[in-house]
Amino acid sequence: MLSTLKTETKDCLFEEIIGLFNMSDVSIDDIQNIPKYRSDLDLKEICRHLSSTFKDICGVGCRMQKLQIVVKDVQTFTTEEKQNRLRQVLRDFKISAYELVPMSIKKYLTPGDSVAVGYVRSGSFGCFAKENNTQNHETVMYGLFSKHLVPSSEQINVLHVMEGGEPKSVGNVIGSTVEGGKLDIAAAALSIRKDECDARFKTARGKQISGEIRIIEPEKLRGRKVHIWGAKSKPGIGIITVPEHSCTGMDYTLILVEDIADGEGNIENLFAQPGDSGAIACTDGPGQEYVIPISMMIGEYTEKDGQNVERKTYATVPLQSGLRQISEMIGKKVELCFGTGH
CATH class of the missing domain: 2.40.10 (Thrombin, subunit H)
Known part of the structure; x- marks a missing residue:
């Protein structure tokens, strides 16, 4: 049956078999006819040697018995001269089986980009x-x-x-x-x-995780810590001081956030910087098992308190209010989506 499978399919099947053995108490070293990883290769030394010889090589790795060489452009290795040089370098490491892999990392669009x-x-x-x-x-x-x-x-x-x-x-x-x-x-x-698309948010500690919709009453938002992962702040951490800020001529209220300060008023954590407009302020769920998206960062303003000390305040749009407005403008009900590509 295995003889009828494509090489790539067989390699993947062997990978799964090895994974099953690694999860069990049975050693795969005692199993015959299953390709093993080349544990005798010094990948760091091979990578250092290859990258110093060929500027287009980005890295190496071992997939089953075959060395994978990651290159910026496979086309640059099509000449006979370059192939001979590469084979000569690999022979010094007693490597005969290898393949060139193009560098093609696909980047996701994700919150905070x-x-x-x-x-x-x-x-x-x-x-x-x-x-x-x-x-x-x-x-x-x-x-x-x-x-x-x-x-x-x-x-x-x-x-x-x-x-x-x-x-x-x-x-x-x-x-x-x-x-x-x-x-x-x-x-x-x-x-x-x-x-x-990767629709996941991040916890305050930077763990990518799904968000969950939770309707939190304004009075329960006061004093709650929130964080953003924006284009500039990674992360920005602040505290909600005004959960309902009514602006003149607006049907909706904003949520105001301030930097976190110590007992003497010294700023310990900045919430946002120029370039963070649009970032979503979130609060961590219990045990950081999920995050709750609260509002969208839109800008800041500075005011003075009774002692003439300037205080920076950040204005954010409650997400539920923002979604209602978007739905009204589009004429269709719009809701948040969480998780990768969902």
Whole structure:
């Protein structure tokens, strides 16, 4: 039966078999005819030697009996001269079986990534939202971010994420979410695939984990610590001081957050920095088993207290209010989505 399987399929099957043995009390060393990993190879030394000889080599690893050599571009190793040099170096390490693997790491769009609309103002990607198309059961994915990132020019409406300093288009801004509504929140219809999206949030300690919707009454938000993982703050930690801040001419309230200070008023933790607009303020659930998304960072202002001491305050949009506004502008019910590609 195994003889009819493709080589790649057999390799994967052997990997699973080895995994089962590693979880048991039976040693795989006693099992014949199953390829083992090359434990006798000094991968660090091989990597050092290869990378000093070939500038296009990024790293090495061992998959079963075969050495994998990760390269920036496989095409650069097509010449006979370069192949002979590579084989000669590998012979010094007594390696005959190897394969070249292109460096093609796929990066996910995830909450907190640096984004921009028209390269004018940069901010942070907030989170993912979805609306279910009941006619064909397709899930339409949206990306939420701060409205003030959108330039006034109507011709500029492409949302970009910055990857290694280079912009990558991930969607188009939905005009109605920019033109209508008083809250500083907008949405883009994403043009990337679901498997390129990682909708998980992070705990205050940086663990990527799913979020959960919890309706927390305003009076229970006061004094609660929240954190953001934005384009600049990794993380920013603050404390909710005003759970309901009513602004003139607005139907909704904002949530105000301040930096964490010690007993003498010295700042211990900053909550946000310029470039964090759009980042989602979260609070950890019990045991950090999940996080609760609370609000979206939109800006800051400075005020003076009774002793003429300046205090920085951060304004955030309650996510539930923001989602209601987006739903009204789009004309469809929109809700948060959590987990990878969901």
